Amino acid sequence: MAVLCGSLTAFAQAEEGFGIEANPMAGRVFKHTKRFLGPIPPVSGGLDLNFLWKTRGNKDWQYRRHFPTVGIGITYTSYDRQYYGQGIGFYPNLELPLIRGNRLEWCMRFGMGLGYISKHYTRYAPDYDTLNNAIGGHINNFSLLASDLRLHLNKHWDVQAGINFTHMSSAKFRLPNLGINLLAGHIGVRYFPNTSSPARREKKVPALSNRWLLQFRQGIAMSTGESIGSTATPVYLSALYISKRYWSKNKVFAGIDYSYHESLYNFQRLQGIHPGDEKQYAWKSGVYAGHEFLYGHVGLMMQIGVYIHQAILPSPLLYEKLGMNWYLLQSESGIVKECWISTLLKTHYSTAELAELGVGVSF
Template identity: 25%
Template structure:
């Protein structure tokens, strides 16, 4: 398990590197403490007994303002990047404990004036939940089966400037902890909150760069993706099941900010053998549990990073217990002009199936 989460952690660092390595001019740096007041969403009936009160959390952010030395920074109205440390009390110290996370993020301003900003922030990294499920010592914790998890943080905020160095913000956020079905149970922890923050800039603010030169327009790219993962199932007695996926995708750019992507997936999920047997359906060979599907994704392009949100439908699947549709969320980061790193989460609606960690190759670029 440590190797798996080390790989995920390295991908988070690669995400941060891809967002920041081109930011070589002088930047404005700020420190931002933020407090949250929220609750755990009881998205399953078996969770309500664990919710004892409201969740109080604190985060400390290291915030860096981009200045437009790359075209994508100007395209997105000069976003900021940073690293966030999060710690929250889950209001149930005996069964849930606390949740802690460290993750890089990007913050996009939809409105950016001298006195006011309206921002959207998204990031992901590594999280830690102090109390997990145990068959004898903590059997009522039906939410999380592992201490180490992924953390995903989203935030919508209004930011007001009080002086050259001091800003205040009011926002709503959603923080999610999950292990991607690596270890059961894995219902996940979803924490919506209202929050207040103070942003203090260190040093003088540098000037934005405005470059009016045109850039090469992209038409479409074709990718091959190969990835793998590991999962547990509720009937699998803590056994780890390997998974594989091979995909071909065509990304059609609508603008420099991204576009739509369509493709075909071929899945191998070794847990399906046991799932089918649980329902008295038996197979003759492993080829019978191979699944295929067609997917459609919306892709946001931020420099070398592609952030994707997608949905697919199974074309071939002997196992019907997950329904017709599957979903995918995550990112792909370009290493060079041909190769990329893939880290996505395959789900069935809001239920995680498994992480897909692997590589991609650009076959065609037009």
């Protein structure tokens, strides 16, 4: 243990731009849908820790993105004691400067990862709790969006204040999946053992072409269907779209997607609905448009779509997807230009529907 601590200390002292921040936070859970039945705690709070690195220009994308800060965050939240319990979130994150000055800066931070929550809906004795219809299981998606106004005291210390929004839900892997949304304020400090202003490497970054690509993605998700306690079954998702890169660091795209829900097929079989034609009423399709911010081998993707075909149990007309593409191949030549793995969260407004894992290819 002493060797490990010594190694971490030596790394922190030697690595320019490495820092640690701590943000105590307090706020309130809010009901984002009328179906949210549980009581709202008067106050919920916790602590957000973030291990961060300020980029210095080792890669071309760091220049194009004006040297953003990347991090690995761990968040503890005490929602309450009786209904929602405590939550832990583990998430990679990216900080984007909005206004940057010598002493003051304003920034946004976004992260998505895994979460654990101690309490969830259960209808079995002795721990039954049917008021908590927000969370269906212990393991969840965890997402954070924060904004900070920061004051640089010296090369080692910063102080900051801001607001953050956190979301915890099972994305229909376990019902109920309404999720818990917390809006909170925070104050915090940052400490850099070496310096908060690492020396940037000077280099000339070539401009990339504003190319068009044909892209295809195939994904899978798990859904428990429409009944609490039912078995999780697969959802198969496909997307075909075109994209255009601009400014060497962004993409806009538009296309069509398709999803087949095995749970809706089983629902019709169980209820004796559309015998022999169940598959025709178990799929959805939509057209969509979106944007992707490119950060080297990682892309932050968001899209909004409208259904052109609904399944037997219709959803709201609009849907959204938010997540990350993890690029395994990025090439400026050849037939295959990109290959990637995607981790996406599909929602209808503020209610999560699916957590999708996919693979994709671009031509």
